[in-house]
Amino acid sequence: MLIPEIEAFLQCQTPQSWIECALEHPEELLLDHANCEKKAAGTALSLMFRYAEREELQQYLSRLAREELRHFEQVTAIMKKRGMRYRQLSPSSYAQRLHKHIASQEPAKLIDNLIVLAFIEARSCERFYRLAPYLDEELGRFYSSLLKSESRHFEGYLRMAQLYAKHSIEERIAFFANVEREAILTEDTVFRFHSGVPKLLGDPRPLTSTAGA
Numbered sequence: 001m002l003i004p005e006i007e008a009f010l011q012c013q014t015p016q017s018w019i020e021c022a023l024e025h026p027e028e029l030l031l032d033h034a035n036c037e038k039k040a041a042g043t044a045l046s047l048m049f050r051y052a053e054r055e056e057l058q059q060y061l062s063r064l065a066r067e068e069l070r071h072f073e074q075v076t077a078i079m080k081k082r083g084m085r086y087r088q089l090s091p092s093s094y095a096q097r098l099h100k101h102i103a104s105q106e107p108a109k110l111i112d113n114l115i116v117l118a119f120i121e122a123r124s125c126e127r128f129y130r131l132a133p134y135l136d137e138e139l140g141r142f143y144s145s146l147l148k149s150e151s152r153h154f155e156g157y158l159r160m161a162q163l164y165a166k167h168s169i170e171e172r173i174a175f176f177a178n179v180e181r182e183a184i185l186t187e188d189t190v191f192r193f194h195s196g197v198p199k200l201l202g203d204p205r206p207l208t209s210t211a212g213a
């Protein structure tokens with residue numbers, strides 16, 4: 001069961017059409033998933049350099065970056081086993097849609113950043129949860145295990161935001177919850193781990209799936 005905090009935090013469920021699209025594009029799913037793990041580690045590291053004086057944040061991000069890199073290694077190992085080659089993939093507009101609302105001045109910038117990261121982690125967690133029942137045993141087990149770590153990351157980022165905020169962060173959470181909901185429910189022409197409702201231009205494959213159903 002998806003942890004109630006995440007269900008309450010996210011303002012919408014992943015649309016079924018995204019699940020169907022993911023099952024039809026297993027290579028893109030794993031490839032972009034691997035990229036997301038690498039990016040999560042990179043973001044944690046760059047925040048460590050930017051906020052070197054925040055001790056709790058340093059320790060938290062250091063552990064998180066290691067965990068995300070471990071996830072990257074696990075996804076790419078599964079890809080290799082399945083004969084898929086790791087390569088670079090352009091991102092969807094999801095993160096950009098959230099990032100463009102981050103305050104430009106400190107300390108609001110740090111708090112917004114941490115809230116946005118909490119949303120990204122929460123959505124990853126929700127997607128692992130929704131996908132797991134449709135996947136083969138190996139991937140289903142792997143995604144169920146990731147669900148637990150991403151929900152810890154979600155809680156951790158929120159805890160950090162609360163720790164460094166001088167005021168209540170409820171209003172900013174509500175604001176980004178709306179932006180995030182819109183990003184998930186908007187049509188996307190590319191399929192990615194965090195993309196919106198699939199609208200795949202020129203893709204001859206039907207979006208309804210029989211895989212694992």
Ligand SMILES: [Fe+2]
Pocket residue numbers: 037040067068071149150
């Ligand atoms: Fe991860």
Ligand SMILES: [Fe+2]
Pocket residue numbers: 040068121149150153
């Ligand atoms: Fe994570």
